Amino acid sequence: MDKLKVTYEVMLGLSAEMIWDEALRKYRSEEVYKKIDKALANRDKVAFTELTEELKTLI
Template sequence: MDQMKVTYEVMLGLAAEMIWDEALRKHRSEQIYSEIDSALAKGDEEAFRALTEELKALEDLKECR
């Protein structure tokens, strides 16, 4: 019975970590989209390219999971 409790707690911890990771990824993606809009409005091509690369990297991480 104790082993089941430990296993259950570990699984809950992993589920919480997955939810937290997804929330952080989503928040950062929203920030990047906002920053991309600003870069476009300013005509800052260098910032635009860097931000789109970061966004692609975040999307690639999401697909790997």
């Protein structure tokens, strides 16, 4: 029974970590999208290029 409990706790921890990672990725993606919009508005090609490359790694 103890082995089952340990396995369950490990799986629960992994699930929590996956949810946390997804939330952080989503938050960062939203921030990068906002910065891309700002770079486009300011006609900042360098920032736009850097941010789109970062966005590709997040997606």
